[in-house]
Amino acid sequence: MGYDEKNEIQENENWIRIGDLKALHGSRILHPTRVERIINEFIQGGPERMQMVSDFDFTITKQRTDDGGKVLSSFGIFNACKSLPDNFKAETDKLYHIYRPIEIDPHMSKDEKVKYMIEWWTKSSEVTSGFPFDQTEIDDIASKFKHALRDRTHELFEDLQRMQIPLLVFSAGLGNSVVSVLKQADIMYPNVKVVSNFLQYRDGLLDGFQQPMIHTFNKNETVLDGHEYYDLVHSRDHIIVMGDSLGDADMASGVPSSSHILKIGFLFDHVEANMEKYMNTFDIVLVDDQTMDVPRALLELIEKQKLKLKNGGSPPAQLSSL
Ligand SMILES: C[n+]1cn([C@@H]2O[C@H](COP(=O)(O)OP(=O)(O)O)[C@@H](O)[C@H]2O)c2nc(N)[nH]c(=O)c21
Numbered sequence: 001m002g003y004d005e006k007n008e009i010q011e012n013e014n015w016i017r018i019g020d021l022k023a024l025h026g027s028r029i030l031h032p033t034r035v036e037r038i039i040n041e042f043i044q045g046g047p048e049r050m051q052m053v054s055d056f057d058f059t060i061t062k063q064r065t066d067d068g069g070k071v072l073s074s075f076g077i078f079n080a081c082k083s084l085p086d087n088f089k090a091e092t093d094k095l096y097h098i099y100r101p102i103e104i105d106p107h108m109s110k111d112e113k114v115k116y117m118i119e120w121w122t123k124s125s126e127v128t129s130g131f132p133f134d135q136t137e138i139d140d141i142a143s144k145f146k147h148a149l150r151d152r153t154h155e156l157f158e159d160l161q162r163m164q165i166p167l168l169v170f171s172a173g174l175g176n177s178v179v180s181v182l183k184q185a186d187i188m189y190p191n192v193k194v195v196s197n198f199l200q201y202r203d204g205l206l207d208g209f210q211q212p213m214i215h216t217f218n219k220n221e222t223v224l225d226g227h228e229y230y231d232l233v234h235s236r237d238h239i240i241v242m243g244d245s246l247g248d249a250d251m252a253s254g255v256p257s258s259s260h261i262l263k264i265g266f267l268f269d270h271v272e273a274n275m276e277k278y279m280n281t282f283d284i285v286l287v288d289d290q291t292m293d294v295p296r297a298l299l300e301l302i303e304k305q306k307l308k309l310k311n312g313g314s315p316p317a318q319l320s321s322l
């Protein structure tokens, strides 16, 4: 059943109009009435019902930096490590050129792609084996990218921590790089969980990635089955999903069907060619927005309402920047 039909909450004097939300003024929204309704549902449900799920590469990191510097992906950070054997780069490049076109092939179905993606991650894991490797190499390179996080990422993570809202950072990339960037940026708070591919060691040598393998098409909450994180969040049915790739929009599939999900998509490349697909996939499309201002504005509304209820009256003045 579509969200519009449910009409669970009533419009009242606290109803927030989407047109009044300054943070959304530059965004593209296909179904504003639906988005307005979800936002109001989130506000009335409060932080206790919220969870956030975010992609890492080019969602928590920027798609474009102020100085034009390239931002490496989590796999890119690993590949830039100096001690990797000579044949490693050649082999991973070869795999990339075979499988990346399949991953983004608009003519192949998702079901057909899955087996190729499993093949890619499996071969990549095999190549990442049999040589010594020290995590400090990743840390040295990752330290350069702690400044490439979207503007106000620190504030967003602080908001989530203060409101005790769990954040799942989902990456089909390399978890060691993701965690390293977040730790060095001092935002790896206890409410942040990274689900990704982590390096595994055997007898002091690399032994591929740990299970379960996270690839482009299982990057969603179904892989959390049996995971302790699932127990923590499965009752939180108000979900903000953030991503920069179309596949990121599915990251919350696997949560109960009654959940209300608001998907925010960051669009940067080939804006005109991609716009229609992004608008059909994400509820809110942000074009070349290198900040966390929109998710923060939503959280601010939720927090403001909670404080208002607590104080039994008006919200405090300092929370009225919207
Ligand atoms: C197995 N493998 C996958 N990728 C890419 O890494 C991406 C990670 O996927 P993601 O976590 O969805 O991040 P992103 O979409 O924000 O980048 C995939 O979409 C693949 O294109 C890979 N990239 C590199 N450099 N090396 C690899 O071995 C490799």
Ligand SMILES: [Mg+2]
Pocket (backbone or CB within 6 Å): 055, 056, 057, 058, 059, 243, 244, 245
């Ligand atoms: Mg991404």
